[in-house]
Amino acid sequence: MKKILVLGASGLVGRALIDELVEGLDVYGTYTSNVTSLPHDKQFSLEVQHIDKMRELMDTVKPDVVISCLRGDYDHQLTFHEELAKSIKNQHTKVYYFSTTNVFDGDFSRPYTEADTPIAESEYGKFKMKCESMLQEMLGERAITIRIPMIWGKNSPRLNQIKESLKDEKVIEVFSNLVCNHHLDVLLAKQVRFMIENDVKGVFHLASIDRMMQSQFYEQILHQLGVEKSILEPRFFLDKEDVAYFQIESNREDIPRVLRYTNSDIISSLFQ
Numbered sequence: 046m047k048k049i050l051v052l053g054a055s056g057l058v059g060r061a062l063i064d065e066l067v068e069g070l071d072v073y074g075t076y077t078s079n080v081t082s083l084p085h086d087k088q089f090s091l092e093v094q095h096i097d098k099m100r101e102l103m104d105t106v107k108p109d110v111v112i113s114c115l116r117g118d119y120d121h122q123l124t125f126h127e128e129l130a131k132s133i134k135n136q137h138t139k140v141y142y143f144s145t146t147n148v149f150d151g152d153f154s155r156p157y158t159e160a161d162t163p164i165a166e167s168e169y170g171k172f173k174m175k176c177e178s179m180l181q182e183m184l185g186e187r188a189i190t191i192r193i194p195m196i197w198g199k200n201s202p203r204l205n206q207i208k209e210s211l212k213d214e215k216v217i218e219v220f221s222n223l224v225c226n227h228h229l230d231v232l233l234a235k236q237v238r239f240m241i242e243n244d245v246k247g248v249f250h251l252a253s254i255d256r257m258m259q260s261q262f263y264e265q266i267l268h269q270l271g272v273e274k275s276i277l278e279p280r281f282f283l284d285k286e287d288v289a290y291f292q293i294e295s296n297r298e299d300i301p302r303v304l305r306y307t308n309s310d311i312i313s314s315l316f317q
């Protein structure tokens with residue numbers, strides 16, 4: 046049975062991954078403050094600055110696949126992933142690295158596919174860009190990059206924030222001219238299972254496949270929550286009227302149609 050180590054298994058993406066992958070795979074995970082649903086002997090507390098502990102863990106578990114869904118200080122994360130790559134340099138282990146739409150946040154004039162070169166402006170985007178290319182340089186085809194947009198889930202900070210705003214009768218600012226895509230934790234996890242089982246390689250953009258303005262997406266979420274009066278306050282992105290894009294698209298054919306999701310699929314699954 047393939048051994049999978051999920052780094053950051055207690056987070057939004059990590060939790061969905063372990064729930065999806067425990068069926069049929071031997072799953073291990075790390076956390077810092079929130080324990081996971083994995084058995085006691087398959088989860089480990091691990092901070093990104095504790096490199097020796099990471100090396101020990103890699104020696105003990107000897108995973109076939111490492112999935113990184115970590116957060117933490119950027120410099121620490123960069124060193125952590127560099128040392129992780131060194132520790133498996135001469136092994137068969139593959140690393141699936143979660144990156145972000147923000148690697149393109151230096152230019153909002155169009156959507157981006159996997160064939161485009163990242164162009165980040167934010168510190169977050171620049172850090173993710175660096176980490177992606179470092180892993181690809183050190184591990185070659187054994188580094189798989191998964192870029193994702195804003196992630197939703199039944200227990201996600203984004204959905205909880207909307208519920209809080211409704212409770213406190215606070216307005217939510219949204220952009221009426223920003224095309225963005227979204228994803229759902231549990232649907233993303235199904236795509237990752239497919240990727241592991243089919244041994245795909247390279248860079249992947251996993252996100253809703255149709256275009257929707259951010260304000261429309263929020264309107265539909267509120268509709269599902271049964272809210273009649275809109276608490277949305279539409280604004281123009283960067284105070285300009287032109288349509289802007291915070292959107293990743295995929296030009297890859299590897300993921301089958303049945304595992305590609307629209308914004309409506311995401312919203313309906315979120316409220317199922």
Ligand SMILES: NC(=O)c1ccc[n+]([C@@H]2O[C@H](COP(=O)([O-])OP(=O)(O)OC[C@H]3O[C@@H](n4cnc5c(N)ncnc54)[C@H](OP(=O)(O)O)[C@@H]3O)[C@@H](O)[C@H]2O)c1
Pocket residue numbers: 052053054055056057058059075076077078079080091092093094113114115116117118143144145146193194195196197
């Ligand atoms: N969520 C999104 O919308 C989104 C969008 C684009 C990209 N991403 C990327 O996808 C990955 C997963 O995101 P997520 O939303 O699932 O994150 P999350 O919910 O914040 O979870 C982060 C995970 O990392 C662990 N962690 C936090 N600080 C750490 C540290 N200093 N050392 C070691 N582990 C630490 C957390 O442990 P504890 O919970 O135990 O503290 C948790 O398991 C991240 O790399 C993120 O950049 C996320």
